[in-house]
Amino acid sequence: MTAAAAPPASDDEFRFLDFDALRVGRAGPLPAVARIAVDVADHRAVSGLAFDGGLPPEIVALHGAGLNAHSFDPTLLALGRPALALDLPGHGRSDWRSDGDYRPDALAADVVEVLERVARRPVTLLGHSLGGLTAALAAAMRPDLVRRVILVDITPGVSPARDTGSVREFIQGQRDFSSIDEIVQRAQRFGIGHERAALERGIALNTRLRPDGRLEWAHHLAHLEPAPLTADGEEAQPYTPIWGALVRLRSLDVPVALIAADAGILSRQHIAEWEDRLPSSAVVTIHGSHNLHEAAPLRLAEVLDGLHAKRSDAAT
Numbered sequence: 001m002t003a004a005a006a007p008p009a010s011d012d013e014f015r016f017l018d019f020d021a022l023r024v025g026r027a028g029p030l031p032a033v034a035r036i037a038v039d040v041a042d043h044r045a046v047s048g049l050a051f052d053g054g055l056p057p058e059i060v061a062l063h064g065a066g067l068n069a070h071s072f073d074p075t076l077l078a079l080g081r082p083a084l085a086l087d088l089p090g091h092g093r094s095d096w097r098s099d100g101d102y103r104p105d106a107l108a109a110d111v112v113e114v115l116e117r118v119a120r121r122p123v124t125l126l127g128h129s130l131g132g133l134t135a136a137l138a139a140a141m142r143p144d145l146v147r148r149v150i151l152v153d154i155t156p157g158v159s160p161a162r163d164t165g166s167v168r169e170f171i172q173g174q175r176d177f178s179s180i181d182e183i184v185q186r187a188q189r190f191g192i193g194h195e196r197a198a199l200e201r202g203i204a205l206n207t208r209l210r211p212d213g214r215l216e217w218a219h220h221l222a223h224l225e226p227a228p229l230t231a232d233g234e235e236a237q238p239y240t241p242i243w244g245a246l247v248r249l250r251s252l253d254v255p256v257a258l259i260a261a262d263a264g265i266l267s268r269q270h271i272a273e274w275e276d277r278l279p280s281s282a283v284v285t286i287h288g289s290h291n292l293h294e295a296a297p298l299r300l301a302e303v304l305d306g307l308h309a310k311r312s313d314a315a316t
Helices: 017-023 069-079 104-118 130-141 166-174 180-189 196-204 243-249 270-277 297-309
Strands: 032-038 044-051 059-062 083-086 123-128 147-151 205-211 215-217 256-263 282-289
Touching: 017 069, 017 196, 017 297, 032 104, 044 069, 044 104, 059 069, 059 104, 059 130, 059 270, 069 083, 069 196, 069 297, 083 104, 083 196, 104 130, 123 130, 123 297, 130 147, 130 243, 147 243, 180 196, 180 282, 243 256, 256 270, 270 282, 282 297
Parallel strands: 059 083, 059 123, 123 147, 147 256, 256 282
Antiparallel strands: 032 044, 044 083, 205 215
């Protein structure tokens, strides 16, 4: 079945849930989804979306750079488990950091504060791209709050300059737009999604209208100079130390897993390094682009469900 075109613009942030449910074939009543906020350091708040609100989350999801918690809506609707999708600081409805620091180590401290408030039992910590690196560090800081860590299309071996340059260029290369259609066309040129209705939905939830009538990204990254996602000096592989966090988790019997996109940013060499450093950890490859939670939400949910249900690592 082909999903219908995205609904017209409105101020209701939940207006796409029926559309998302249709995409993943979810029938019946939708779960309760509520907006929550947790106070963190520096008088800031981290916002998020609680699925099956009132129940403690089994899964806490962290999106990638330039996205927001709604990116996970289709996947979490398909998964059907109590979950919390966070807006990382500087994204969605979470407060911007005054220092403009959105590297994984800075974000992880905020995520830990949220987990300390909401995790009534150990959770599966799911992270896509920047959110995956953040998840690894947050879990290593408080392994008692985490039962499993799953990274989506990211490893600490990536080079921002070599492997994620197109993502950064998409986020920061153009700052304002005349219409959603213009952004859709730009996204398609960058290979970010192919289903037009899904792209329109994601863009509508991630932009805001300026007083001059032009659209701009709602996240802080698009308003910063220089690019804030890399370490000082544009190191070739600034995230290499995060391997240590993943190895430590394994030593503490916290399973880790990797879900790769076959048309994403990870090469065979990245996956081979993962398998060498983390032998016997689960590795699954899914057909789709880097943003798997938007490009292949149903398949991603199926894989997540299987990994979440396991208690020990197993290569797939």
